[in-house]
Amino acid sequence: MINTRSFFPVINRLNRNIHTSNVQNEIQKQTRLRVVDNSEIGKRAMAEGRPPKCIHVYNKTGVGRLGDKVLVAIKGEKKKGVLVGLKQNQKTKVPKFDSNNLVLIDDGGTPLGTRIHVPIPTVLRTILKEKTYAKGTDYTKLLGIASKFV
Amino acid sequence: MIVSTLKNVKLPNLYVRMLQRFASQANNPSPVDANKSLSEFRKVYVEFLPDPTVEFRNPIREKLERLDMLARRAHIDIPEFYVGSILAVTSSDPHSLGKTNRFVGICIKREGCGLRAKFILRNVIDHQGVEVLYEMYDPALQKIEVLRLEKRLDDELMYLRDALPEYSTFDINMEVEILPEGSPVPVNPLKVVLKPKPWLERWERQNLKGVEEFEVSPRDRERAEKVATPWLKYDLMKNYMKTIPEEEQSEIFNEIQAQLQQLELTRKKMKRKRSFVKPFKLG
Numbered sequence: 001m002i003n004t005r006s007f008f009p010v011i012n013r014l015n016r017n018i019h020t021s022n023v024q025n026e027i028q029k030q031t032r033l034r035v036v037d038n039s040e041i042g043k044r045a046m047a048e049g050r051p052p053k054c055i056h057v058y059n060k061t062g063v064g065r066l067g068d069k070v071l072v073a074i075k076g077e078k079k080k081g082v083l084v085g086l087k088q089n090q091k092t093k094v095p096k097f098d099s100n101n102l103v104l105i106d107d108g109g110t111p112l113g114t115r116i117h118v119p120i121p122t123v124l125r126t127i128l129k130e131k132t133y134a135k136g137t138d139y140t141k142l143l144g145i146a147s148k149f150v
Numbered sequence: 151m152i153v154s155t156l157k158n159v160k161l162p163n164l165y166v167r168m169l170q171r172f173a174s175q176a177n178n179p180s181p182v183d184a185n186k187s188l189s190e191f192r193k194v195y196v197e198f199l200p201d202p203t204v205e206f207r208n209p210i211r212e213k214l215e216r217l218d219m220l221a222r223r224a225h226i227d228i229p230e231f232y233v234g235s236i237l238a239v240t241s242s243d244p245h246s247l248g249k250t251n252r253f254v255g256i257c258i259k260r261e262g263c264g265l266r267a268k269f270i271l272r273n274v275i276d277h278q279g280v281e282v283l284y285e286m287y288d289p290a291l292q293k294i295e296v297l298r299l300e301k302r303l304d305d306e307l308m309y310l311r312d313a314l315p316e317y318s319t320f321d322i323n324m325e326v327e328i329l330p331e332g333s334p335v336p337v338n339p340l341k342v343v344l345k346p347k348p349w350l351e352r353w354e355r356q357n358l359k360g361v362e363e364f365e366v367s368p369r370d371r372e373r374a375e376k377v378a379t380p381w382l383k384y385d386l387m388k389n390y391m392k393t394i395p396e397e398e399q400s401e402i403f404n405e406i407q408a409q410l411q412q413l414e415l416t417r418k419k420m421k422r423k424r425s426f427v428k429p430f431k432l433g
Contacts, residue, residue: 036278085278092268092288093241095253098279098311118278125245149246150253150280 025088027054027064033072033102036084037113037145042104045074052079052102066094067127067139072102079104079112082128082142084120095121095150109137111145119148188396191403194230195410196260197267197286198402199394215264216402220409222287227417228294233257234302234338236320237271239284240293250292253282254322258307272310274319279311298327301337303360312349313342313361 027033031054035042045052052074057064064070068083085101101120104112109132120143128139192199198219200212222228231237236256243251255271258281262268267286272279284291310318317340329336341362344353354366355374366374382388394402403410 090283092283092285093251093290094282096281096283101278117276119275119280122243122245122251148276150251150275150282 027057027068027070027083027086027088027100028062029054029056031064031100033070033081033083034099035074035081035104036101036116036118037103037111038115038117039104039112041075041077041079042113048075050075052081066090066121067124067131069105069131069137069139070102072104074104080107081105082139084116084124084142085118094123095119103142105137105139105142107137109139109141111142114145116142116146119150120146122149187407188400188403191407191410192399195403197263198406199263199399200402201263202392202394204391212264213405216406218265219287220406220413222289223413226291226294227420228286229296229417230335231257231269231294231296231299232301232335233260233305233307234300235296236298236324237269238293238295238297238324239271239282239291240295241284241288241291244290252322254297254320254324255280255282256307256310256318256320258310258318272307272318273322274315275322277315279315279318295326297324299329299335301335303337303339303341304358307360308351309342309344309353309356309358309361312344312351312353314345317342 032051033054034051035046052072054070055073056071058069064083066083066086070081070083072079072081081102081104084103085097087097087100090096101118103116106112125143128143132139198216200207238252238254240250240252243249253271255273257269258272259270265287268283270281270283272281342360343362344364354370355377
């Protein structure tokens with residue numbers, strides 16, 4: 001009896017991926033995200049099992065919501081990205097996803113990849129349009145590479 | 151009873167109304183039939199029953215809500231569906247002008263009553279699990295279709311989130327599966343295979359019927375046994391407080407029965423109209 005008890009935590013720890021922390025329902029600093037575009041750096045990071053980690057959320061609350069810009073640490077680099085799907089409970093008619101999805105962009109708002117391979121919520125059309133203003137970052141560019149809207 | 155009738159005799163207006171009620175009862179089918187329809191109504195129109203929590207009860211609000219629900223049902227066909235049925239919801243999309251958004255998925259949860267009735271649809275699209283919460287009486291909904299009417303072994307299918315993705319994958323272009331008229335709602339005895347831990351909830355504690363046997367560490371099993379409350383289903387008082395008494399239910403459904411039946415008739419007519427399907431080219 002005592003033996004099995006002392007053994008189980010060891011086995012559990014061996015089974016788990018040591019590099020990944022649990023998926024969190026709220027995007028904040030240290031949250032692991034999933035890159036869903038086909039950018040080279042994003043694809044390699046996901047394939048290696050070292051998903052990007054959020055190191056800053058560009059809003060006043062520090063909690064990332066749908067369409068927010070975040071700074072991520074990915075393969076030893078700092079990249080910016082937009083949240084395009086969250087695990088968090090959403091309002092009615094806004095889809096909730098099984099993972100926290102991210103699309104990498106550069107400073108001008110141009111996505112690093114050429115295609116997003118998961119559906120993205122239609123609300124983003126409105127949200128990103130509201131965030132875009134003249135001479136600022138053009139977030140709506142990433143809507144052009146989306147494959148499907150839900 | 152006698153007292154109330156005596157009171158009514160004194161007031162001619164009420165007396166007339168009583169007589170009318172008796173007359174309408176005579177025209178109506180036998181009480182056995184009425185009971186049968188009551189049990190059907192209870193299952194099909196769950197959201198017409200108010201929340202049994204005492205603090206939330208408010209007869210006037212409930213009545214007004216019921217009227218609003220009927221008014222909405224006159225505009226949109228809200229069909230009978232259960233947790234486990236596959237639905238397609240078409241809603242107007244304010245984010246892309248003049249377009250609609252159609253989402254197909256399995257209903258994994260139904261909650262709320264009155265105008266606040268909600269349901270969650272789940273589907274896996276492009277290997278990505280997606281869930282959408284809809285309000286049943288949302289004016290933005292344009293169409294609710296039931297593609298496959300069936301029940302599952304459990305009242306809630308939240309465990310599909312932790313199950314293998316093939317159990318919540320449904321084709322977006324699925325066609326409506328028509329059941330023969332008058333047949334009971336089939337129960338799908340499908341048992342789902344869960345992914346290994348970590349899970350979103352402690353499924354070993356929830357006594358799930360629609361899940362294949364899964365491995366649990368002895369420690370978790372012990373804990374599940376320790377916190378289990380198998381005696382609660384015998385707690386009559388608790389069950390009573392969790393439900394609306396039958397008299398009250400029949401009162402509610404008698405009030406709206408006529409309109410509901412009218413709506414059902416129009417729905418049947420529409421169905422007959424739709425029965426001819428124009429052939430379309432493949433490929």
